[in-house]
Amino acid sequence: MANPSLLMRKTLKSLRNPSILASLSTSHSRRLSSAAPAPSPAQTQADGGPSSSSFEFSGGGGGDKADDAIYVRAPSPKPASASDPSSVTMPMAFMTGSIVGKRFYKQVTTREADDGNGWTVMLDYRTLKTPSKRPLKLPTLALAKAIAAEWEYQQTDGIRPFTMPLMKLACTALERVPLTRPKIIEHLMKKFNQDLVFCRAPEDNVLTSDVHDRQVEKIDPLLDWLKSEFGFQPVLYSSFFGGKQDEGLIKAIENLLKNTDDCELAAIDAMAAAAHSLVIALGIFRGRLQIEGAIELIRLEEDFQVDRWGLVEGGHDLDIADLKVQISSAAVFLALSRRI
Template sequence: MAHSLIRNSIKSINPKFLSTLSVHRSVRRLGSVAAAEEEQSSSSFTFSSEGDNVYMKAPAARRKQSSSVTMPMSFMTGSIVGKRFYKEVKTREADDGNGWTVMLDYRTLKTPAKRPLKLPTLSLAKAIAAEWEFQQIDGIRPFTMPLMRLSCTALERVPVTRPKIIENLINKFNQDLVFCRAPDDNDLTTVVHDRQVEKMGPLLCWLESEFGFKPVVYSSFFGGKQEDGLVMAIEKLLKNTDDCELAAIDAIAASAHSLTIAIALVHGKLQIEEAIELIRLEEDLQVDRWGLVEGGHDVDVADLRVQISSPVVFLGLSRNI
C-alpha cells in the first residue's frame, strides 16, 4: 500500500512545479506545534561532519575550518541552499541492530540533536535516502524532503512536545472544517451548503459510529461546541498514538484545518484524493463558477497534495504497510 501511495504521489508531483510554491506565492505556514517548536528553536540548521557522522545542528559561531552546510530549518522554503556535499547515498542497519540509518558517503546522517537518524523500517530509510539522492549538484532543496522533516519531527519534537501537540489539536477541534456549514438562506451560499451536507455527511456519521457521540454542526465563523464526551474520546485516541502516528496526524490537521480528516486518513476511512476534495470543497466550487487562476489555484492544489500525502506515506512506510 505504501509503495503504491509513493508511486501515485510522485507521478502527480512535478519537481519543477514544486519550486513555484515559493516563487509565485507566500509559503503555507504550518500550524502544527511540532513544526512551530522547530522554527522557534532555530531558523536554520547545519550539516556538519565529525569523523564518520553527518549531523544537523543549530547555527553556531563560524569556525575557521568548517565543513558545514547551512540550510533553512523550514523544509517548505523553495530555496536552494548550499551545495551537495556528498556523492553516494545508501542505507544500513543501525549499529545496535534496532532500526535503520541513512549514509551520506561514509557518514551517518544525524538529527538536529546529534542523535543518529534511526528509522523504524528499511522502507522508510530507503525513501529518505531517495530524497537525498534526488538533490542536485548545484544545491540542496529542503522542500523536496518532506519525509526527512517528518522523521525528525517524530524522533525528536513529538516525544518532547507531545502534551502541547495534543492540547493544540483539541483546542482547535471545535473549529474543525467538517463541522462548519455555509448558510443556506441565499443563492450564493446554498450550493456550498448542499455540497457540504452531501460530502461531509458520511464522515460525520463515521465519527458518530466510531466514538459514540453525534457531532454538532454550526454556521458561525468562530466555531461551535462539541459534546465533552466526543472531545474526551478524541483526546484519548491521540494519547494512545505512537510518535510517528501523532506526527502524521498533527501535520495533516495543520494543512487540512481538520483533526477529523487527519484521523480519518490515518485510520483508513479516507483516501488522499477524497481528503483533498473535502478540504478544497468550497474553493473548488468557486473555481467552477469563476474559473481557475493559473499560478494560484493550481499551485495551491499541488502544495496541498504534498502536505496531505507526505504524512500518509510516512506513516505507511514507518509501519511497513
C-alpha cells in the same frame, strides 16, 4: 530568485515520479541499498576518518526556525581543536524553498542501526543525524529508503530542502514530538471545535445553498463515520468559528491522540494543519479517507467557487499543488513508518 511556481511544480512532480517509487523496492537502483558496505582502508583514509563522520541538522534558537542549519564534518585525520574547526556550516530552511550549498556526497545507502533497532541513512558512509546530533534512526526499512531517495534525487548544484518532506517529518517525529507531545495534543484539541467539517454553510441563503448541498453530499458520510467510530453525534454550526462539541467526543479524540506513537502524531499534526481539520486527518489515519478524497473535502468550498468563476493561474493551482504535497507526504510518511 527561483520561480516559486516552477519550484512547486517540480516538488509535486518529484512525488509522482515513478522512478522514485521504483528506487524504494530496487536496492541497486540509483545506488540505494539496504546495507552500506564497509569502506575500504583507502576510502576511510580519503574520508579523513572512520564512518562516524556525519551530516548533521542543527537546532537553532528554538521556535519554528530550529532547523535553520546543517553541519558536515570536515574530513580531518587529526583531532579537532579550537584553531582547527571540525565542521562547516550551511544555511538550512525546510519551509522557505532555499537551496543549500552544493551536493557534497556521491552515494546514499541505508543500513540497520548498530543496536538492531531501526534503520539509518548513510551519505558516503556518514550517518545522517537529527538536530540533537543523534543518528536518524527510523522505524522501518521502507521509510529509510524513502528518505534516502529524497537525498539521492538532490541535484549536484544544490540541496533543495523543500523537496524532502519525509526528512522533515522524520526529524519532527524523532526530536520534537517526544519533547512537546502534550503541547501538540493540546493545540490539536484547541482547534477541534472549529474543525472544517463542523462548519456548515447556511441552507436558507441563495448564495450558500448550493455549497450546503455539496457539504451534505460529501462531508456527511465522514460525520457518520465519526459518530460510529467514537459513539457521539457531532454538532454542526453555521458560524465560521464553529462551536462546542460533546465532551464525550472531545475526550475520545484526545485519548486516541495520546495513544499514538511519535511518527503517527507527527503525521496527524501535519495533516491537520494542512487540512484545517483534525477529523480529516484522523480519517486518513484510520483508513476511512484516501488522499484524493481528503483533498476534495478540504477544498470543497474553494473548488465550488473555482467551478463558478474560474481558476486563477499562479494562485489556485499553486495552492492545490502545495496542499497535495503536504497531505500526500504526511500520509506516505504515516504508512511507511508502520511496522507490518
